Amino acid sequence: MGEKTGKTTARATGAKRAIGPDERRARLALRHRLAPSARAATAEEVAGALVALHATDAATVFLAAAARLAPGGDPVAEVERALYEDRTLTRMHGMRHTVFVVPTGLAAAVYSSTSDAAAARERATLLKHLAAGSDFDETWLAETERQVLAVLAERGEATGTELGAAVPRLRSHYVYGVGTAHEGPQSVSSRVLRVLGMEGRIARGRPQGGWTSSRFRWALVPPHAELPAAEAQSELVRHWLAAYGPATEADLKWWTGWKVTDVRRALAAVGAAEVVLDEGPGFVLPDDLEPVPAAAAAADAGEPWAALLPALDPTAMGWQARDWYLDPAHRPALFDRSGNIGPTVWWNGRIVGGWAQRPDGGIVWRLLDEGAGGRDAVRAVEAEAARLADWVGEVRVTPRFRTPLEKELSAA
Template identity: 25%
Template sequence: MWRRAPPAANLPPSDELVLRLRVQAQRLSAATGRSATPPVVLREICGLQAQLMSAAGLGLRVRSAGLNAGTVRHALNQDRSIVRTWLMRGTLHLVAADDLGWLLSLLGPIFASGSEARHAQLGLDRDLKLRGVDTIRRTLKDTGPLTRYELVDQLQRRGIRLDPKSQAPIHLIRFAALQGVLCLGPDRENREPTYVLIDDWIGQPSSPSGEPSLGELARRYFAAYGPATAEDLASWSGLPLSQARSAVALAMPALAELTIRGQSGFLLKGRLPRSRPPAPANPAVRLLPAFDTYLLGYRNRELTIPRPPLRRRLQRGGGWLHPAVIVNGRAVGAWRLAGAGPRQELRIEPFEKLSRAVQAGIEAEARDISRFLDFPLETKIAEPA
């Protein structure tokens, strides 16, 4: 167990203050100073989930003024200052390139070993995986970027025989990524992703391991998500709870402790005001994309989505987390893009009656999404359901 951090304040913070601090830490507040490049944003929030690259791009938009989809693509494919690969929770994430080494050295072995049972079901024994990773390395060195289909075809030609209709190929590719061999590269014209060698794409990343990385992960997490708990850190990262608690202990010199609904929570020292700040003059309205890390970053979402029926509307099974409208840190609705071509609509599905100020905030966010995507959008707000 950790040594106790200094208390952040004499009184436990209210739910509203916890949410306000989280919104500020996540760069979702107007007071955050939101203008920044993609790698700066990703470094501050320690990555964005990115199985949908379009959603990750919108996650960068909502956290920084002035970015557009072209800026994000340039950072990913030309500057290569941001990278997409499997990291937290073993899922695809977008991170700053200079964070890749230490994150992989810490998390890669955990998720590679955690998939062994599934690998066995797919016929991926240790020998096949090791031969497969070596063949992937040599293949990509020879060919440069390849799509999944092209890479599997090359593996077959070089003696690594996998059923292309099964999940074995993607599990082998993911295993190679967790070993630090490959990451996702530039998309083809049809938006199909390719795979590249990390060493060829961004150079060999520095990769300190062990306690420094574990403590840094906790410090980064509480900087981006605090106030939060060790259980939240475990849920967000995919670390076992015992290891998450060890991470908190290592980061403790940088943390202050407080109580969140009866639980021990943490945030960076100096983040909690000593007196109750006044309520904001205007509501902070943000349109979060699917799988946004503000919602994924905590084990318990009761503060953000207070009522179970609303949670079910945003979390509709299959691991899918829908785009959300948040006001001062709380979800008040869902949203989606509908239509195709030049007549797309941004449709808002409120959970409650929205004030004029909130509707104005939604309109402002919709205009910014239109600017980011570089096509016109018509906003439609439905009646609460």
């Protein structure tokens, strides 16, 4: 009764609702499908809950999904079904020039809000480099791209090497960085395929080898809807706030890579409601102001949770300001020098340690916060480590970006 009265009074007086770290962690547990009762049945549910799965490291997609799928199935087969058979998930360039896996239904919004502008810059840069370091021009590039698309239309999919054999132009070189200390020959192939991928005309399909491989085959992509940029940005922000709200303007600017004017326009377009966070003003969707059970209450109800999340996991990388779920003292052990987070151990909404896989396949972990959760936490982490080891089996996973604690544990 008191809580309801408090809400009514706050609204009546125009006071902004405060959302503390406990409630933010409770939202994270449920909305990111990490609490046991919130686990997902399909890979599509996982991707939809998180908006986008980081895919710079191919293994992250599978590890992130498996941590959130209900026990009992084959995570690899489930993700491969969605990516390569049903194509309900799409791997594409997106926010911050990073490769993501997104729900196919959201791909058009990502292209129009983010990728198209980045692709235009990438194409302009490539033409500038070709003009400075070769005799190739825009007409030459257009014909090269036409030949690549024709080969893929005929074959269905092909590796970069196969495309180079079928389209000799891709084997051409130009001089990169003319007149600079970085001057040297560079292959046209990777740049052309990158531009076509960023424009959404081709996409990475099945990899060569297993699910940890980053050597992908390329395939044509059906034309995507062209949305007005502002409309697409609003749609993406609506999805993001539903998953990551409350969050600050700076969090959203960092996650999208947009200009602050675009962020503010999109927040206004969705009618984002301002709330008070420990780090300052934050935002939620206008219909998302109701409280959720605090993390402590969830634990009392019998649902404490642990998770072993992979390097570059969407939850760990979801906000720019992370102190509410990560002790700043743990950053040096868990991040590389470029700001990429490694494999993390979570307990009730906080990062409390890290994990790694040894060459013999063993999953090893360490708590950096020894007082977090006591024996309950240790037992829960042990159970998650056993679950991970069981489905990974004989596969060896080495993160693309190594962090101090991951390297130390994997060598133990």
